[in-house]
Structures are given as structure tokens and as C-alpha cells.
Amino acid sequence: MLEKVSGEKAANLKATMNWENKEILKRQVRNLKELGFTISLGIGCNLSPREKAFLKHENARDKG
Numbered sequence: 001m002l003e004k005v006s007g008e009k010a011a012n013l014k015a016t017m018n019w020e021n022k023e024i025l026k027r028q029v030r031n032l033k034e035l036g037f038t039i040s041l042g043i044g045c046n047l048s049p050r051e052k053a054f055l056k057h058e059n060a061r062d063k064g
Contacts, residue, residue, distance in 0.1 A: 007044040 010022045010029075019025040029045055032038045037051040047055070 006046045007041050009043055013044075 008016070010026050013019070013029075014022045014025050017025070029038060032051075033040060033045065037048055037054075038045040039048050
């Protein structure tokens with residue numbers, strides 16, 4: 001879902017992703033960053049090249 005909302009503020013993501021608590025969402029995104037799956041932007045975050053490659057692999061596997 002994050003690939004569709006790159007650079008969004010947590011408050012906007014909260015509404016888009018139906019999260020009740022913005023702080024929990026932010027903590028989850030920070031956890032993804034620690035794993036190397038997201039890159040922080042000035043506002044919001046973006047998927048890292050590592051995560052994009054993983055998603056591409058998973059999508060190809062699902063289609064195969």
C-alpha cells in the first residue's frame with residue numbers, strides 16, 4: 001500500500017489505510033525503515049529499492 005501513497009503525511013496515511021491511531025502507524029513505518037524497506041522523505045516515506053525489488057519478485061511469483 002505504501003507504494004501508492006509515497007510522500008504522504010501520517011495523518012493522510014491513517015485515513016487512507018484505515019488505521020485508528022496515527023502513532024501506531026508511524027511506529028510501523030519506522031519499523032519498516034529499520035528493516036531497510038522504506039526511505040524517509042522530508043514529509044512521509046517512500047519504498048526503498050530493496051522493497052521494490054521484493055515486491056516485483058513477489059508479484060512475478062504470484063503470476064507464475
